Amino acid sequence: MKTASTTARAQPALPRELGHLRVAIAHEWLVKYAGSERCVFEMLAAFPGADLLTTVIDPSGLPAPLRRARPSLLQHIPGATRHHEWLLPLMPLSWRLRQPVDGVDLVISSSHACANAVRVAPGIPHLSYCHTPMRYAWHFESERERFPRPLQPAARVVMRWFRHWDRKTAGRVTRFVANSSAVATRIEQAFDRPAQVIFPPVRTEFFTPDGEREDFFLYVGRLVGYKRPDLVVDAFAGLPDQRLVVVGEGPLGRELKARATPNVTFLDEVDDERLRDLYRAARAFVYPVDEDFGIAMAEAQACGTPVIGRAAGGALDIVEPDVTGWLLEDHSVEALRNAVRRAAVERMDEAVIAQRAARFSSARFRKEVIDAAADCVRTGA
Secondary structure, eight states: OOOOOOOOOOOOOOOGGGTTOOEEEEESOBSSOSHHHHHHHHHHHHSTTOEEEOSOBOOTTSOHHHHTOBOOGGGGSTTTTTTGGGGGGGHHHHHHTSOOBOSOSEEEEEESSSGGGOOBOTTOOEEEEESOSOHHHHTHHHHGGGSOGGGHHHHHHHHHHHHHHHHHHHTTOSEEEESSHHHHHHHHHHHSOOEEEOOOOBOTTTSOOOSOOOSEEEEESOOSGGGOHHHHHHHHHTOTTSEEEEEOOSTTHHHHHHHOOTTEEEESOOOHHHHHHHHHHOSEEEEOOOOSSOHHHHHHHHTTOOEEEESSTTHHHHOOBTTTEEEESSOSHHHHHHHHHHHHHOOOOHHHHHHHHGGGBHHHHHHHHHHHHHHHHHHOO
């Protein structure tokens, strides 16, 4: 859906006493360039000499800094990059079979599944940037479509074991950082651990307001169950005078296209420039999703576009009601239709919306990650 950007960025200086800090970064898998991979890209900008470890990697479509990641033994399994999620049961073992990370001052894991299992030599602190406790394990019913239907009963049993394993693995992490307030709450519920919040990086220098608004609404995201593209498409079926553009691909794509009304247009894939044009032109960004954070919402706001979001998850950090968008307490088709009707006639200040989005900048992310790393190394906690 998005192309990789390799634009050079100014790097904040490390604290003087950490000028030679040695860091290793562990990330789940590197098979596409999306939100969590952008976090790793910015971590490497903050710590340019860091080692990068992963389970499987597909270098095509990745920016150069990510292509140097060292994969695990799973890389040699045929089809590993195309069906990496099928290898989830093997991923904890693949991390444990590696040699403990040694010769560094800090290990940072970028985790939404198994990266917290990276082996760390005694005495080295482990900072986990947690995008969410593993959705596959903790919210299996919303994620089961990622597994082939015949494997879903077995996957449900395996994911029950994963919850126990995940809780135990979390005990080896020195400090947790969450990507949103909602994820910090999930970390506390799942692992009984506190977590500092550092919002993911948004390219606010690229996503900026410009041009004229048009009369269409926009949805951007993978066409999977928990992102609720079905709710959006069904809502616009009852709004024949309002246009919807859907950007994204996924297992629900064929079904949604078959039942969509003529006022809905699907774009499977767009590059960054086209995506920015769509953000800038849309009347509002429609995203009624209980998301971990929701970078697309913040990107839209950086372009001055208000967001119709769900009053849950990352939207609670991103959307300020009646200032930068609208939040749905009632997660229903009719509630979404009413919000779209409001957005069609109400106008919010684009400059204010974009200014509020500045708090999600990439430069701010790098600084806060450096500060968290420095404190973790200094205190060992």
